Amino acid sequence: MEETEEFEIITSTEVEEMKAAFALGGWESVASKIQENLDSIENAKLSIAITGESGSGKSTFVNVMRGVDDEDEGAAKTGVTETTMEPTKYSHPKHPNVNLWDLPGIGTPNFKPDEYLQQVNFSQYDFFILIASERFKTNHAKLACEIQKMGKKFYFVRSKVDADIDASRKRRKKAFNEEKILEEIRQNCIDCLQKEGVESPRVYLLSSFELDKFDFQDLEETLEKELPVHKKQAFLLSLPNISINILQKKKEVLKSQIWKLATISCGVAMIPIPGLSVACDVTILVKSLTRYCENFGLDEEALVKLAKRVDKPVEDLKSVIKSPLMQEISVDVVKKLLTKAACGGLMVVEYVFSTIPIIGGGIAGGISFSTTYYMLKSFLDELSDDAQRVLKKAFETPV
Known part of the structure; x- marks a missing residue:
């Protein structure tokens, strides 16, 4: 692979935007524009509505999507009887702008979807997830049609599929076929909804309880395609770390922001690093690396929780x-990581001079930017690999 391919940092469109900002107000204008962009990503709000009949598992789904156990403080209340009497917001513990x-x-027998949507203030949600643990019924279909009429998106989720699989395995010991059972469940749901007028x-x-199995990846990919870019990034970073696929997507989101972080770190409030030809705002980098750890579930709190969930010593995961x-x-x-990255950063300098000349000339000849970029990228690569190893160790199986 060419070095310039490995360090393809910024798109041509972004380069042109930076040049335009630089022409208007110099380097401060560029840094300000980039900070605005990062803030808009950080502050992107996502509101997901979860509904269905009582006992369908909607509260448990809310908890799982937030990485919270049913018995944790702040968890949505679960139970076979209706425990939710009014819309209740549950913010993601690490991403407070993502709300379920x-x-x-x-x-209820006299359910009226139009009144229900007004009651729950439908306009505040980005999309709806309609959950059923058995059959989808008339009320699910009525609500879906009304949501569509209001111009919002909705997704049907058939929950507790693991219970159906286990029951079928016990009943059909010789003829058990998981793929066939799943197809029967899916077709039954589709038939019920079509009979009620859903096209x-x-x-x-x-x-x-097994979110990494069945159709969760399909649902995640559908939402990813249909959400606006900033909401999509917020959604991806908030997902529970249950598969290699999700970890890789988080890495791509974080990787796309590295050049922006390196630019504002080296372009505003620069402080020289003793012993290095680098000047940057180290506090920005501390915050960024800390967030990397949290997004990959590698902070102490997340590791302890995962160890408890899989009933293993946390030292096993840390190993x-x-x-x-x-x-x-x-x-x-x-500072130690920047020192370690100094040599690698030199490989990026030529790319910076040729592709982003305003950085090359504006930030200590591009060396500060290149070193900072290389450090962030290297650390992100290492964390991504660590997160995958921890996941495999936790479940002792390819995921």
């Missing part, structure tokens, strides 16, 4: 971590 709303059940319904089969995570991310740690 547990809506009241829709199982070409798509149903996702899920288990909140496969190779990046310098056993110590808190601090100014000193970042």
Whole structure:
């Protein structure tokens, strides 16, 4: 692979935007524009409405999507009877702008979808997930049609599929065929919805206790395609770390922001690093590396929770971590990482001069930017590999 391919940092469109900003107000204008962009990503709000009949598992789904156990403080209340009497907001513990709303059940005989949507203030949600643990019924179909009329998107989720699989395995010991059973469940759901007037319904089969199985990846990819870019990034970063696929997508989101972080770190409030030809705002880098750890579930709290969930000592999970995570991310740690990255950063300098000349000339000849970029990219690569090793160690199986 060419070095310029490995360090393809910024798109041609972004280069032109930077040039335009530089022409208007110099380097401060460029840094300000980039900071605005990062803030808009950081502050992107996503509101997901979860509804269905009582006992369908909607509250458990809310908890799982937030990386919270049913018994944790702040978890959505679960139970076979209706525990949700009004829309209840549950913010993601690490991404407070991502909110899952547990809506009241829709199982009442006199259910009126138009009144229900007004009651729950439908306009505040980006999309709806309609959950059923058995058959989809008239109320699901009525609500879906009304949501569509209001110009919002909705997705049908058939929950507790793991229970159906287990029951079928016990009943059909010789003729058990998981793929066939899943197809029967899916077709039954589609038939029920079509009978109630829903055209070409798509149903996702899920288990909140085995979220990495069945159709969760299909649902995630559908939402990813249909959400605006900033909301999509917020959604991806908030997902529970249950598969290699999700970890890789998080890495791509974070990687796309590295050049922006390197630019504002080296372009505003620069502080020379002793012993290096680098000047940057180390506090920005400390915050960025800390967020990397949190997004990959490699902070202490997340590791302890995962160890408890899989009933393993947390030391077992930490034993496969190779990046310098056993110590808190601090100014000193970042300075050491920058020192380590200094040689690698030189490989990026030529690319910076040829592709982003305003950076090359504006930030200590591009060396500060190149070193900072290389450090962030290297650390992100190491964390991504660590997260995959931890996941495999936790479940002792390819995921």
